[in-house]
Amino acid sequence: MYSYNKKILTILICCYNAAEFLRECIGSLKQQAPSNLYKILFVDDASTDGSFEIAKVYSRAFKGFSLLNNKKRIGLVSSCNKALRFIDTPYFMRLDADDSLSEDALEKISLELFLRN
Secondary structure (H helix, E strand, C coil), X not given: CCCCCCCCXXXXXXXXXXXXXXXXXXXXXXXXXXXXXXXXXXXXXXXXXXXXHHHHHHHHHCCCEEEEECCCCCCHHHHHHHHHCCCCCCEEEECCCCCCCCCXXXXXXXXXXXXXX
């Protein structure tokens, strides 16, 4: 059985030049409850539009928000594969930088994961 004190889910966001969407995407994660069940891993694929800087600001407001910054563009699949080495939770989900979640999405997902464990 998984402990309720540990993070069970990593949300992986791989991004390339999506600055215009990041406030909504990451903002939708900030409103999720309970935040102690998930962490965020943000991978910037050498964006030139300030995406990494926006994510860096949000990372200061979140516990469990990690940043990876590709110095050279490697593409979505390679960025995701690179990120997999840093995921240490039993589960992960991928969220595109132009996506957002409903207010209770992670609560429902976490509950389902706990019921399966």
